[in-house]
Amino acid sequence: MTGSGVGFHSVRTEHEDYQPPIEGTIPSWLSGTLIRNGPGRFDVGDRRVNHWFDGLAMLRRYAFDDGELRYSNRFLRTNAYADAMNGRLTGQFGTDTRGWRRLVETIRSLGLPEPTDNTNVHVARIDGEYVALTEAPSRIAFDPETLETRGRFQFEDRLPEHITAAHLVDDPYRNELVGFTTQFGRQPRYHLYRLPNGSRRREVIASIDANGPAYIHDCSVTDSHVVIVESPLVLSVLRALNPFSEGAIDMLDWQPERGTRVLVVDRDTGELVAEPTIAPAFTFHHVNAYADGGTVVLDLVSFPDGDIVDSMALGDLDTDGFPAVPDAHLMRYRIDLETETIDRTRLYDGGMELPRVVRSAVSRRHRFAYGQATDRAGANGLVKVDCETGTAREWWERGVYVEEPLPVQHPDADSEDDGVVLATALDTDRERTVLLVFDAATLEVLARAKLPHAEPFGFHGRFFRNE
Numbered sequence: 404m405t406g407s408g409v410g411f412h413s414v415r416t417e418h419e420d421y422q423p424p425i426e427g428t429i430p431s432w433l434s435g436t437l438i439r440n441g442p443g444r445f446d447v448g449d450r451r452v453n454h455w456f457d458g459l460a461m462l463r464r465y466a467f468d469d470g471e472l473r474y475s476n477r478f479l480r481t482n483a484y485a486d487a488m489n490g491r492l493t494g495q496f497g498t499d500t501r502g503w504r505r506l507v508e509t510i511r512s513l514g515l516p517e518p519t520d521n522t523n524v525h526v527a528r529i530d531g532e533y534v535a536l537t538e539a540p541s542r543i544a545f546d547p548e549t550l551e552t553r554g555r556f557q558f559e560d561r562l563p564e565h566i567t568a569a570h571l572v573d574d575p576y577r578n579e580l581v582g583f584t585t586q587f588g589r590q591p592r593y594h595l596y597r598l599p600n601g602s603r604r605r606e607v608i609a610s611i612d613a614n615g616p617a618y619i620h621d622c623s624v625t626d627s628h629v630v631i632v633e634s635p636l637v638l639s640v641l642r643a644l645n646p647f648s649e650g651a652i653d654m655l656d657w658q659p660e661r662g663t664r665v666l667v668v669d670r671d672t673g674e675l676v677a678e679p680t681i682a683p684a685f686t687f688h689h690v691n692a693y694a695d696g697g698t699v700v701l702d703l704v705s706f707p708d709g710d711i712v713d714s715m716a717l718g719d720l721d722t723d724g725f726p727a728v729p730d731a732h733l734m735r736y737r738i739d740l741e742t743e744t745i746d747r748t749r750l751y752d753g754g755m756e757l758p759r760v761v762r763s764a765v766s767r768r769h770r771f772a773y774g775q776a777t778d779r780a781g782a783n784g785l786v787k788v789d790c791e792t793g794t795a796r797e798w799w800e801r802g803v804y805v806e807e808p809l810p811v812q813h814p815d816a817d818s819e820d821d822g823v824v825l826a827t828a829l830d831t832d833r834e835r836t837v838l839l840v841f842d843a844a845t846l847e848v849l850a851r852a853k854l855p856h857a858e859p860f861g862f863h864g865r866f867f868r869n870e
């Protein structure tokens with residue numbers, strides 16, 4: 404196994420409270436747990452899933468207490484997992500034999516299909532329950548200490564959803580999560596919702612007529628708006644009904660003539676306050692948004708087109724290691740609500756993905772965006788962009804592939820970057836994943852913990868402070 408190919412191998416061992424050797428020092432104030440989600444296993448017998456998104460969900464837990472670290476990893480015991488153990492691989496994205504095909508078959512009748520429960524994309528705490536999330540409307544609760552699977556999590560509402568966002572914006576000021584679902588039908592719709600802390604009932608902020616509908620992965624909020632970006636990467640039901648279609652990938656159709664529509668919705672009234680259309684671009688991830696007078700500032704990471712989705716098929720990744728498409732770039736959209744125009748500028752010239760800001764900056768003016776630096780040969784770095792000055796700090800080491808970085812502020816922080824950045828990274832030379840703790844101001848490595856194995860590349864996580 405060479406290069407980053409190790410990032411797409413299967414894990415079979417589950418560790419519990421492993422105490423890794425640590426080089427350097429983890430700050431003693433760091434108290435809480437990073438829980439990450441992602442695929443952990445791609446094959447059963449001689450069969451292999453076709454897309455990175457389809458690996459079996461494996462939770463990773465990094466518990467910090469007084470300078471010590473404990474690591475656990477555990478697969479979710481889902482129906483998808485049980486099927487896989489019985490030799491039946493079922494994907495949802497590119498591998499499908501059941502999930503998305505069935506979704507498409509049921510779209511005609513508009514009945515809700517039985518979605519995959521392989522919830523491998525993200526995690527959230529909802530009404531005290533820790534929940535693993537994916538883009539199918541299916542959630543799995545787990546124990547945050549042992550990572551044991553608790554079973555299905557059900558919302559107490561009837562919000563229509565054929566596809567749903569795994570990304571929920573965690574707004575510490577309004578004390579609520581914000582997300583959206585997509586509903587197919589004669590007039591497809593996006594339903595934007597809020598989920599107040601302590602509730603399992605999603606409240607509709609707005610239901611908006613969709614063009615396409617588009618495949619939308621993320622959203623952002625200001626103190627008074629929700630923003631989603633409808634790219635021309637369309638979920639084409641007709642295309643999916645093609646008998647040679649294999650999964651959701653075959654539903655995706657890049658239709659650049661549609662352009663990209665940015666939807667700005669009033670968070671209180673649900674009114675669509677602006678919907679400017681700009682030149683086509685595709686985005687997975689938003690960085691953050693904030694209101695600045697009559698302007699909404701939206702930072703996101705943008706690809707020139709939708710090819711990135713196809714390129715993450717494992718056949719391509721296994722040979723090349725990484726998608727052979729142009730890098731995504733950190734862009735700033737200044738959306739004038741009056742004229743419904745957008746001024747677009749690039750904030751950082753390097754390639755960037757998996758961006759994050761500190762929790763206290765969500766919906767407010769942020770200064771720093773942290774992300775994976777993707778434009779190195781033989782490495783993925785960490786980058787910190789100063790969005791005010793347009794300068795950046797970078798860290799990278801040859802053969803080390805940084806995953807999603809997560810900035811965590813000191814509890815008494817007196818500046819936005821007073822704290823640490825936590826990032827897992829695959830060290831391909833040593834065939835191990837390491838947990839890196841960076842000084843958030845300087846990107847100096849404070850500590851490096853060597854895990855007992857190499858994890859496949861994961862997606863997203865959250866840091867839950869000890870209460």
Ligand SMILES: [Fe+2]
Pocket residue numbers: 570620687688862863
């Ligand atoms: Fe994502």
